Amino acid sequence: MPGAMLACPVSAGADDAFKTFRQLDGTVKMPKLNAFSGSGAVRAPVARDVTLQASLTQGGQIMQRGLNWRVFSPIPGPDGKLPVVASAEGGSANFLLPPGDYFVNVAFGRAGVTKKLQVPANGEVEKQTLVLDAGGFVLNAVAGSDQRVPAEKLKFSIYTAEAREDGERGLIMADVKANTIVRLNAGTYHVVSEYGTVNSVARADIQVEAGKLTEATLQHRAAQITLKLVSQPGGEAVADTAWSVLTSAGDVVSESVRAFTTMVLAEGDYTAIARNKDKIYQRDFTVTPGRNKDVEVLMKEAQQVSGVDAD
Secondary structure (H helix, E strand, O other): OOOOOOEOOOOOOHHHHOOOOOOOOOOOOOOOOHHHOOOOOOOOOOOEEEEEEEEOOOOOOEOOOOEEEEEEOOOOOOOOOOOEEEEEEEOOEEEEEOOEEEEEEEEEOOEEEEEEEEEOOOOOOOOEEEEOOEEEEEEEEEEOOOEEOOHHHEEEEEEEEEEOOOOOEEEEEEEEOOOOEEEEEOEEEEEEEEEOOOOEEEEEEEEEOOOOEEEEEEEEOEEEEEEEEEOOOOOOOOOOOEEEEEEOOOOEEEEEEOOEEEEEEEOEEEEEEEEEOOEEEEEEEEEOOOOOEEEEEEOOHHHEOOOOOOO
16 A cells, blocks of 8 residues: 555464453442333243353453443333343353343454343253454554654544445544554454644554454654744744745645744645745755654745735
8 A cells, every 4th residue: 555554563362462451340240120020910030140251262262351241132112222231341241131032242342242142931041152253453653664653643543444335434443542452353444544733644454353463553654844934044943933834736734823833744845934024935845754854944035935925
């Protein structure tokens, strides 16, 4: 994919790969299900003890934390939705459920699976194991070939790999921070990385494998540029300067008012225009991927923009 590099050097087993996840603390609860209570002379069915557990892969280790369980009645409520009759957080869960049919959903971050559950009135209640078929990835980025981008200047968006009928991809997660572990069902996802807030964007398709944690690094062809209006080379930046940055095609990509302005720009040729009091100055410059630099605009008559009305 042009302008993007994907590196996936690290993967691990289910037990080790996800041990650093932020976990949901709490004790598994056995909620009372009053909705199933009988009335009058009708005797309520005896609730059965149901144990639910989950693994990342078929035959994998049973997960001990980080799960969110919900048990639904199959009969829609007045709002048309299936009502939640029990829930728990943590690892394996135990519920007291009257005999009948249910839907059980277990979520692990953005990964999840739903299964139909039948609780018998008699006989043994088998332990239920749900397979999430899930993994995860950690996102990061570099500028140029190998210059690590500060985490605070990055944000990621995660989309479905396939486009919808309208040509757009479905957004799964927005504003994901660098170095954050994202848990998803196994499959391919389209990741968009934004470096800074102007025009540096990198894209890549990332494969999530069940039971594995992958480190993915996207490559930005961009650099951080600081613009200064100075009276002489190496001088102090002049205060109260209005800045405009234009692409080689003449499109404005950034505007601000300050002594100096810092921004991340994609690779290419630009023009910096500085307005101070009644005069306007400009300078052309080039952005090279991974090479951060200061660009000084000198306050010289020769650099004033001709034919421009400062007012």
